[in-house]
Amino acid sequence: MIRLVVNGQARQADVEPEMPLLWVLRDELDVKGPKYGCGIAQCGSCTVLLDGAPVRSCSVPVSAVAGKKITTIEGLAQNGVMHPVQKAWIDHEVPQCGYCQGGQMLAAVSLLQNKPKPTDADIDAVMTNICRCGTYARIRTAIHAAAAAAPAKRV
Amino acid sequence: MNKSSIVSSVATSGAEKFGASRSAMGVSGGIGQSVTREEDARFLTGRGRYVADINLAGQVWAVVVRSPHAHAAIRSIDTSAASAMPGVLGVFTADDLGDDLGTTAVAFKRVRPDGSPIFWRAYPGLARGEVHHVGDPVAFVVAERLDQARDAAEQVLVDYDARGAVGDLEHAVAPGAPAAWLECPDNISHVHEIGDRAATDAAFASAAHVVRSRYRVSRVHAQYMEPRAAIGSFDPIDSRFTLYCDAQQPHRVRDILAREIFRVPTGRVRVVGVDIGGGFGGKGPQMLEFRLLLWASRRLGRPVKWQCERSESLLFDEHARDNIHEAELALDATGRFLALRSHWIANVGAYVSSDRNIQATFQNTPGMVGVYDFPTAHVRFTCVLTNTPSLAPYRGAGRPEASYVIERLIDDAAAQLGMDRVALRRRNILSPAQLPKVTALGYSYDCGEFERCMDMALEMGDWGGFARRREAARARGLLRGIGLSNPIERAASPGMEYAEIRFDARGRATALMGSKNHGQGHETAFKQVLATHLGLAASDIDYVDGDTDRVAFGVGTFGSRSAVTAGTALVIAAGKVIEKGRLIAAHLLEAASADVSFEAGMFRIAGTDRQVGLKEVAAAAFQPERLPAGLEPGLFENGMFSPEDNTYPYGSHVCEVEIDPQTGTLQIVRYVVADDVGTVINPLLVKGQIHGGIGQGGGQVLMERVVYDPETAQLMTASFMDYAMPRAADFCDIEVAGIETPTDRNLLGVKGAGEAGAVGAVPALMNAIVDALAPLGVTGFEMPATPERVWRAIQSATRQR
Ligand code: FES
Numbered sequence A: 001m002i003r004l005v006v007n008g009q010a011r012q013a014d015v016e017p018e019m020p021l022l023w024v025l026r027d028e029l030d031v032k033g034p035k036y037g038c039g040i041a042q043c044g045s046c047t048v049l050l051d052g053a054p055v056r057s058c059s060v061p062v063s064a065v066a067g068k069k070i071t072t073i074e075g076l077a078q079n080g081v082m083h084p085v086q087k088a089w090i091d092h093e094v095p096q097c098g099y100c101q102g103g104q105m106l107a108a109v110s111l112l113q114n115k116p117k118p119t120d121a122d123i124d125a126v127m128t129n130i131c132r133c134g135t136y137a138r139i140r141t142a143i144h145a146a147a148a149a150a151p152a153k154r155v
Numbered sequence B: 001m002n003k004s005s006i007v008s009s010v011a012t013s014g015a016e017k018f019g020a021s022r023s024a025m026g027v028s029g030g031i032g033q034s035v036t037r038e039e040d041a042r043f044l045t046g047r048g049r050y051v052a053d054i055n056l057a058g059q060v061w062a063v064v065v066r067s068p069h070a071h072a073a074i075r076s077i078d079t080s081a082a083s084a085m086p087g088v089l090g091v092f093t094a095d096d097l098g099d100d101l102g103t104t105a106v107a108f109k110r111v112r113p114d115g116s117p118i119f120w121r122a123y124p125g126l127a128r129g130e131v132h133h134v135g136d137p138v139a140f141v142v143a144e145r146l147d148q149a150r151d152a153a154e155q156v157l158v159d160y161d162a163r164g165a166v167g168d169l170e171h172a173v174a175p176g177a178p179a180a181w182l183e184c185p186d187n188i189s190h191v192h193e194i195g196d197r198a199a200t201d202a203a204f205a206s207a208a209h210v211v212r213s214r215y216r217v218s219r220v221h222a223q224y225m226e227p228r229a230a231i232g233s234f235d236p237i238d239s240r241f242t243l244y245c246d247a248q249q250p251h252r253v254r255d256i257l258a259r260e261i262f263r264v265p266t267g268r269v270r271v272v273g274v275d276i277g278g279g280f281g282g283k284g285p286q287m288l289e290f291r292l293l294l295w296a297s298r299r300l301g302r303p304v305k306w307q308c309e310r311s312e313s314l315l316f317d318e319h320a321r322d323n324i325h326e327a328e329l330a331l332d333a334t335g336r337f338l339a340l341r342s343h344w345i346a347n348v349g350a351y352v353s354s355d356r357n358i359q360a361t362f363q364n365t366p367g368m369v370g371v372y373d374f375p376t377a378h379v380r381f382t383c384v385l386t387n388t389p390s391l392a393p394y395r396g397a398g399r400p401e402a403s404y405v406i407e408r409l410i411d412d413a414a415a416q417l418g419m420d421r422v423a424l425r426r427r428n429i430l431s432p433a434q435l436p437k438v439t440a441l442g443y444s445y446d447c448g449e450f451e452r453c454m455d456m457a458l459e460m461g462d463w464g465g466f467a468r469r470r471e472a473a474r475a476r477g478l479l480r481g482i483g484l485s486n487p488i489e490r491a492a493s494p495g496m497e498y499a500e501i502r503f504d505a506r507g508r509a510t511a512l513m514g515s516k517n518h519g520q521g522h523e524t525a526f527k528q529v530l531a532t533h534l535g536l537a538a539s540d541i542d543y544v545d546g547d548t549d550r551v552a553f554g555v556g557t558f559g560s561r562s563a564v565t566a567g568t569a570l571v572i573a574a575g576k577v578i579e580k581g582r583l584i585a586a587h588l589l590e591a592a593s594a595d596v597s598f599e600a601g602m603f604r605i606a607g608t609d610r611q612v613g614l615k616e617v618a619a620a621a622f623q624p625e626r627l628p629a630g631l632e633p634g635l636f637e638n639g640m641f642s643p644e645d646n647t648y649p650y651g652s653h654v655c656e657v658e659i660d661p662q663t664g665t666l667q668i669v670r671y672v673v674a675d676d677v678g679t680v681i682n683p684l685l686v687k688g689q690i691h692g693g694i695g696q697g698g699g700q701v702l703m704e705r706v707v708y709d710p711e712t713a714q715l716m717t718a719s720f721m722d723y724a725m726p727r728a729a730d731f732c733d734i735e736v737a738g739i740e741t742p743t744d745r746n747l748l749g750v751k752g753a754g755e756a757g758a759v760g761a762v763p764a765l766m767n768a769i770v771d772a773l774a775p776l777g778v779t780g781f782e783m784p785a786t787p788e789r790v791w792r793a794i795q796s797a798t799r800q801r
């Protein structure tokens, strides 16, 4: 039995220790926000925050995260209030198909926690998740907008 | 069809003010406004629901066993070990399918060079005795759990007798090449031609200048971020199949499954499409796994789920583009175009299963004459079989290739003849006075201001100031190039679409659409149409698409068609709502219906303050005592629309690149687009579509490529490690502006925007790259412009000098 803290809740899963975190979340804990895109840490659709830092959950064995704080896209809004990144994403109409966007936003949240006022170069350096709908320009704009908004509580 | 005939044909159904729709901009949330999207709140909180997120009670898992050989006979398949594995419910092969499943078919009448009929073969469901590409489905394993199905799949023992294979277009047409199918030794599936051969040849014979070039458009994959997935379920009580899937055309999926595959009445199949993580043309209506899942569910009595992996997706999804063009341009001494002649050699893969698989090779190709005045043109097509998966439409579906050929050819002609590339375009561009016009390849352009659009892009991109920027780049040791393209494409071609507006007894509306959103923001855009036409707020409307049990009819979303076809169907349905509503309102207001007008959600008696809202009228429709005598209760209205002709969105792209000659690395440093997609329902959505198209067209030019070993036909690019995908750092900001010349071919004046970005980006970006490399003497450079390929081209040009 592996114990996890997912979006502030204690959860447990009876799985093999090497099972990738993505599948534990999706198939065992019914947390469907993280998406499968490639399974080899290339696309970022499966991004979650581990103690505030983005990881590609398809390539992290669940045993490596026991006891750590996992935040998925479902856990980003606090008490029904959207995170500034989510608000910026809506205002700038970032999503198209939406599939990659959970991962994109979590990567952006982490960026802003480390660098509250990022430059375009900072953004391009860390925003390596793939968006096939090509929303990159709006992601950049939305990150700047979120940076200009009031800072959020750390996640 | 001209505008007046549309209006009159609708007017007979009693709707009014259609002509006014384009100017009815004042309504809150209506057409023309940049309202933010309805669907985003769900996507941004992790509540989007994609197929893989759905699980049905009692569900089991399927894995497809695929051929590791590109071409082989199957001597035997031993499923006994796999069948005995834990949790396994069935291991099925073609023998188990028997005659249960039909196949799709090719309807286009085409011939081979010797006049014999087109060579085509449909996927049989599971391989029958032979396989024709790596990934060809051989067996289907179903188990309680996914890991059990996977383990069992590895124990299916297939004894293959390998044959010679061809993995590449040029290899397949070389003398002595192995045959992709033994019964088709020359690998030619069929040939085709459009235009006027004799007139074109004559024009070439008398031309002052002839410019010849050869272009290769690489093979790519749509690479939607959500790999395909589906769940098949059979209910034995009412003998009904249900399929949850991520198809862009749910009703077509249903129709094909019912009519061609299972040969049951259409009502026995339900297809449910939920949120789709991208499709771009690639999530077509005949995906093979659908039928296997439904068949297995009927056999096993359990819902069966399948989720494609990324590598599997590269092995078996339909691929796109992959063609070679031998193109020629004839000009007179002053630079006027006399004729265009081209030979389009297309890879059609191993299985030509239906029209869809050869559509991209010719259906959108008349765009090859572009926005230019060609007296004549002729294009020949040779469709070549290889041991690779089928080809199918992907964002543009032949349009980017057509645009690539003409826009590259003009640049090459300008360079060879020492002319200015903008001036050469300007010399030949069609003027508004020349429209409407049927082009030399048969398209009938209705409206547009091509030169104005080009000038707008040139100005936005400061074309005139480029020499300075190139000089500045040179000082930094970089090569800078600028490119222009003037794409035009066929959109929303004739074909039906459906919309329905249903009110409930409390007056709340539901819109049910035959189109299928897969990222375009349909819900938002179509609610805007209803805001303008019925005065309803977005929050007053529930939105449904994708479920064939809920939506009475549908065709689906592809070919930049939904705003035109579904949008117009919705306007027609709205007209009927107003027509019936007016009768009810007149009764409620005790007036003659002729005195009742409708505006912004209100029925009014002119010159008085007496009015009643649509919501109340809709509720009254369900209260017989409030209805005029003889009027049928209820308010459910639908609309069907099929355009009589295509629309022709067009635009102009200008972009600049900088290349570091030391490393071959390339940056797009400036990108502007001026576009005319007709009436713009929502500028934010349209710009998003243009950005996305440029991302995909640009990705193809910069880095993407599906590679098969030419001799073994083994796939070399089966994951994101080998298939490079564009990311944030690969693009600069993209500036999009436009002009609106609404078309008269539909009630909204819209032309379609889904593919425009990709169609323009492929030639514009390549023209910029070629321009950057030209000073070093690089010629014949082909996509993708990876650093390695750019560097090699520079090295070999430098050596030759
Ligand atoms: S699914 Fe994890 S990075 Fe692609």
Ligand code: FES
Pocket (backbone or CB within 6 Å): A095, A096, A097, A098, A099, A100, A101, A130, A131, A132, A133, A134, A135, B225, B277, B278, B519
């Ligand atoms: S929004 Fe579709 S992949 Fe990013």
